[in-house]
Amino acid sequence: MEALQAVKDMFPRMSNSELMAPVDDVAVTTDKLRQQLLKEGVSESAIQESELIMRNEFASLQNQLMLLKQKHRMLMDTLRQLETEKVDLENTVVDESQRQCKEVGPSARLRQDKYSEASASESEDDNERVDAAEEDTDDEENTFFDTRDFLSSSSFKSSGSDFRTSSFSSDDDDLYAYASDESVDPIIKFAGTKFPYVKRRKKLPNPIEKEKGVSLWSMIKDNIGKDLTKVCLPVYFNEPLSSLQKSFEDLEYSYLLDRASEWGRRGDSLMRILNVAAFAVSAYASTEGRICKPFNPLLGETYEAEYPDKGLRFFSEKVSHHPMIIACHCEGTGWKFSGDSNLKSKFWGRSIQLDPVGILTLEFDDGEIFQWSKVTTSIYNLILGKLYCDHYGTMRIQGNHNYSCKLKFKEQSIIDRNPHQVQGIVQDRSGKIVATLFGKWDENMHYVNGDFSSGKGFDSLSEAHLLWKRSKPPKDPTRYNLTRFAITMNELIPGLKDKLPPTDSRLRPDQRCLENGEYDRANSEKLRLEERQRQARKMQERGWKPQWFAKEKGGDSYHYIGGYWEAREKGKWEACPDIFGHIPCDQM
């Protein structure tokens, strides 16, 4: 926050009237010139000609000045707009770091020690960059060998043809990547693929209005004259998904959990944790090339995703506005996944660093539990250049049985020819490394048995197995760059609308308008809801409680209290307020 303030102070704030004021009339007089020329005995006509020349010269100078002033004004507005975006982004994804520091509860402390150290030091010295990845001074080597070189070598066997199922349309093949490894049991191969087919859309609706140009200026001019703090970021920067829906994106590759469940059932806990690790990495795949902001859900907004085609149902709710926390709960086939997410941010001028706080928990029906936290994400080029994000740091997947896993996400450097690398190891209770993982968070993950964490011995290596491969992008990519899975998330499939509570993200009007390409309406609806959301803090202070999640006794994390699907069965939504409509006076 301090850093943000410091940067803000760097921008001089001129009032709009100052900026728009016409250039003061520069009085140009030729009197002195005339007198001089008269003294020299120059003729009247020559004097008049000289005066004309002078006046013309000044007029063109004045024109140039006006143009410069106009350019200056545009630049100032651009700067202001950029500043607004920054602040808005902060508000959406971030919350007061101090508040969070104070609120570090037992569950947060459960996380890896190094990580908590990093967050604690933040309040002491906000300006010192604490790099979770660098901080990790573990015994193992930190070197990242070049997986690309390795993957392209002839010793690598498991790429080639991936597993395909016939029960899916041609569009859906490629979904369940699996090594062409004959030894893999077909039951494992088929785990997570034998679910009923549900017809879902393959593209977003065609935009009703023409897409607006990417020009920042087109948006700036709409905001001229507004108080900086009241300017809301135009909907143009949003993608037609809420953060609640975005959290469901982590489950795109849920078949990895189905496989993990099946492996464990057969007593192979190593294969189980390898699939869990691949799942944890796969959650990042959809962030590549995504540069729009998800909608910030309203307090109490919910999102349900019933996906029998993936053998799961997912539910999420925004449980707190300050700090912004989203809780989710997902029931799969043989497993349950839950967590709450809250982002701590640091602003570095041209980039923003987001540190997710909170633990994700995966519990298999046989009682095996895995817990991990997400790594740091940074968004670069906020001011100039192409916006992109990177994920880096160490992720520890802690299991309650035999194995635990450590995954390192390599931080991208400016000249990195091979970014997005992830490498990991699986250790047994005694600390022995039993398997090595490697890949890229936006491409694939492989494993080899044994310890290859130093990268040595890879030449002689003949067996690397594919665990996960990112599925191909949609046929009709939009400017939001949504994955095929994300495209399905805001769809109101036939019959669904009647079953939803009034709090579901799919019913949020501005988001729906944006999806339909009605940009102007989307903007005005967004303004209305944002105005409404300003009441949220007050509501929370007056003891507002989430509907479907509750804080653990003495803990800090939210847990699903149940009842959502039961209420849905009965259509009992009386307790769900109409959050997208107009606010009743008694709640103001």
Ligand SMILES: CC(C)CCC[C@@H](C)[C@H]1CC[C@H]2[C@@H]3CC=C4C[C@@H](O)CC[C@]4(C)[C@H]3CC[C@]12C
């Ligand atoms: C509008 C302009 C200025 C900014 C656009 C910012 C985009 C790139 C930001 C806004 C919110 C961000 C997301 C917020 C939260 C998470 C969860 C984290 O565990 C992985 C990264 C991820 C998924 C972020 C990816 C980048 C993201 C989508």
